[in-house]
Amino acid sequence: MGSILQNYEAAKSVYAELGVDTDKAMERLDGVSLSVHCWQIDDLKGFENPDAVLSGGIAAFGGAPGKPESREQYIEQIDRALGLIPGRKKLALHAVYLDRPGDGDVPRNSLEPKHFKFWVDFAKYRNIGLDFNPTYFSHPKAEDGFTLSSANEEIRKFWVEHGICCREIGEYFGKELEQTCITNHWIPDGYKDYTVDKLSPRLRLKQSLDEIFARSIDPKYNIDSVESKLFGLGSESYVTGSHEFYSNYVACRKNCIICMDTGHFHPTEEVSAKLSSYLAFNQEILLHVSRPVRWDSDHVVMLDDETKAIMREIVYCNALDRVHVGLDFFDASINRIAATAIGARNAKKAMLLALLEPREKLVKYEHEGNFTGRLALFEELKSYPFGFVWDMYCEKHSVKTYNWFEDII
Incomplete structure (x- = not known):
């Protein structure tokens, strides 16, 4: 749990700079x-x-x-x-x-x-x-x-x-x-x-x-x-x-x-x-x-x-x-x-990814005609630490995160 929490706090800070609340994103996912x-x-x-x-x-x-x-x-x-x-x-x-x-x-x-x-x-x-x-x-x-x-x-x-x-x-x-x-x-x-x-x-x-x-x-x-x-x-x-x-x-x-x-x-x-x-x-x-x-x-x-x-x-x-x-x-x-x-898990991951995107910022770029900013931000998001947020989500629900499949295959 120590490393998962540490990684999550780092990811939370990075997403916060975009105006994205990772806690709220996980809470919204819990409603689906x-x-x-x-x-x-x-x-x-x-x-x-x-x-x-x-x-x-x-x-x-x-x-x-x-x-x-x-x-x-x-x-x-x-x-x-x-x-x-x-x-x-x-x-x-x-x-x-x-x-x-x-x-x-x-x-x-x-x-x-x-x-x-x-x-x-x-x-x-x-x-x-x-x-x-x-x-x-x-x-x-x-x-x-x-x-x-x-x-x-x-x-x-x-x-x-x-x-x-x-x-x-x-x-x-x-x-x-x-x-x-x-x-x-x-x-x-x-x-x-x-x-x-x-x-x-x-x-x-x-x-x-x-x-x-x-x-x-x-x-x-x-x-x-x-x-x-x-x-x-x-x-x-x-x-x-x-x-x-x-x-x-x-x-x-x-x-x-x-x-x-x-x-x-x-x-x-x-x-x-x-x-x-x-x-x-x-x-x-x-x-x-x-x-x-x-x-x-x-x-x-x-x-x-x-x-x-x-x-x-x-x-x-x-x-x-x-x-x-x-x-x-x-x-x-x-x-x-x-x-x-x-x-x-992949369907849930895709939902979480969407909830972690700064929609308001992207829409603002689009409505202003700033298509360069829209594309640049979309591409940058691909390297954001989404996986650390997913790990925390699994941890919250007492579901194994790392190598969960090793006991099955």
Whole structure:
């Protein structure tokens, strides 16, 4: 602790010369709850059928040892990963992570809050919140690549009922934990090759979403989001739930928000550049932070330029309360506990970096047309002792700072 405190005091003094209060920056970071996804730990297998083969464009590549072989091992590993992440956090669940004591097989359109009571007890023990995700894939009724936009009325109805069940579970989480649950809806629907009728599936998706969201739920307990994708395995040519479709849908509805996954866009697009367009209309946003590599979207989050730019935009727009940040990646080629912690710690680091920047000074340069000063200050900040502030933040939360991964890898 001695060296961490000494280093921190030096960094505090350096930042103070820029008018930045490092104590206040850490305090503001403490007000942000990062949503950590549960599926990195077991490659999104879940508890419904651990032997099931992923489908719907979902795939986890690699064979790193240590994958949990039982629910008990899974819980031990997710608990260990959460313990490596400083500050407030939530755990994002998928519907396939249900608990079903005495119920046997539970159809996805019959899920109830009781099937997730175990997770509520876990969250209370950990003092964290819960987010939720319906699982519209890896299921016999999704084998043809269509769910909520299916032309088969029986299949469409099944998935509508699943979505309704999941909203009720999200509401249950919010009431029990007194933290808003965000229930995020992503579907794999689309065509692999040339598509003639692009409108009909989108009209059916619009109808399905209207049916799912028909019952009003107090946003104090549950907020729904809809997540787009540019393309995926099996939907390379056409995705029903595109970014444009969902952007228009949420603009016309008051009971759901847009979800943007940082890996779901064209490689030349940057989500950081899109945020202010939604915030200008006072919209709330859910972000799934991942790292794209060429066409693949689900790599472990790094402290890279785009992650830093995203967090800077949120902070500079004073939108920490309107942009909900979660993680979404799964890599089976590396240690799964470490991957969860690496991605989460990097997201938190990027937030802290943004909070340590002298926004008022930078804005002043910009408004005065002093673009030289703006660029010079941005570049100088890159060598400021941010790491010492991060070390103190970890110390405050009793989270290991140095070589935290050595006991895992």
